[in-house]
Amino acid sequence: MLFAKQSADLPGIYLEFVSANPTGPLHVGHGRSAVIGKALERILKKSHYPVTSAYYVNDAGTQIDTLTCSVILRMIPDAIFHSTCYQGDYIKDIANIGPGIDPTSARNIAKDSMNWSSLEPEEGQKRLIADIQKHMGPEQYQALKTLSIHEILKSITADLAQLNVSYDEWFFESTLLKGGQVNQALEQLQHNNHLYTKDGATWFKSSELGDTKDRVIVRSNGQNTYFLNDIAYHQYKYKNYDQAINLIGSDHHGYGPRLEAAKNALGHQNKKLTMKYIQFAILWQNGEKLSMSTRQGQYTTLKELYDEVGTGPTLFFYALKKPDQHLDFDMDLAKKQSSDNPYYYVQYAHARISQLLNKANWQITEDLSKLTQSTERQIMNQLLYFNTALARAARDLEPHQICFYLMDLSKFLHQYYNDTPILKDPNQELINARLTLLKATANTLSEGLKLLGIKALENM
């Protein structure tokens, strides 16, 4: 192989991450997947892989009906708010922008709401959705559903944008149902003899393909499981890409084998499915662990986090540890503007260089033969190592390797800066050579930070 690989030779990668249900604002758990996922997209793209990033919007399941009904109940002051509905204030906000509900429907719903709370929570939940849909009528209901999803996605997009996270594609689960891809996948599984019926439900024989047990894909009540729709989604991925990478919370690790089984059952043995599990981030503030309960809206939102510690530190801290390692996110440290904080350590290195470059009278030179100090060699070696570090981060899907690379490079820079008064030297040629090296260092720091979504600072 004489030449470096071109993009066209490399496998097209479909990278899905976050894909949180659009039922509420993103919380701090989603933040880590968002930051790592986007960093991976940039790392892979910089490594010349054709990458498509995607957010899968689950807009078809019962949780969306729960969302819609939560909003509707908040629009009717007389109705009793059900315990299984989403409690957060954001529901009220959506209800306030809504067009309102016609008086007859509202009265009926308010009347029924007494019955729901007398039932078992789950049963009440089911009845609630059915009754509300009946009273509202399909058009009015659908309008509010669309509005609710739209508003939630707006807030999710805004949160992600704060962390410089954007997507090539937003893929809606509902399009798979409308477009017939779900039925198509179902038929193909049937045709390939991977299905059977038991207890009125349709089962996928995933245990024959490496999973620990068979899985229901159509429930006895006729509803698809999340899994079936996801199979159809992955069918789409395999048809258009060579490799699918899913970033997924490690609490869902049991999901991988059945997706792999489905891939093979549909004849996509030649495609690669990579599950990258992201461990939880645990927030610490004032030396105490923050509660992560997702019930009753008692969790820390992503917005609260980046408002508190700032975008740059948030990005750096989320990416700092190996993805499959638990992350202790120390908010006090992230806010601290001192040497303990690795984010500022790296930024300070870049800022120091920027100031020198601005202050000096110099020009770029190709002659670096005068740079013979060990500190200068150390920096040069580290600069040459960048491509390797990048390749490793891409290979292992581990952005934290970029963080460690940047911290190492920053350390060499600070050492150099401390023991060599660069601008004081009488030899202009030497100054030119040294500042050329520092310019390259600043560029590399800036590039590395950019991979993490962080803008390098000129001064501090």
Add this chain to the structure above:
RNA sequence: GCGCCUGUAGCUCAACUGGACAGAGCAACGGCCUUCUAAGCCGUGGGUUGCAGGUUCGAUUCCUGCCAGGCGUGCCA
């Protein structure tokens, strides 16, 4: 019970897929600003890599068995 992940210095973490005396930061202690930003640098102390075996010239890394923690083990998503 079974499955996946984790266990490295007092704390938080690395360790280039099996290679040299296992490295950083913080915390502790001691130095460096009349000199380009001290948000920095230098030095000292700190380890039986959870435990016990095995494979290997060589193991934090691979295998087996324990111990501890986390997460799973739905006709939830």
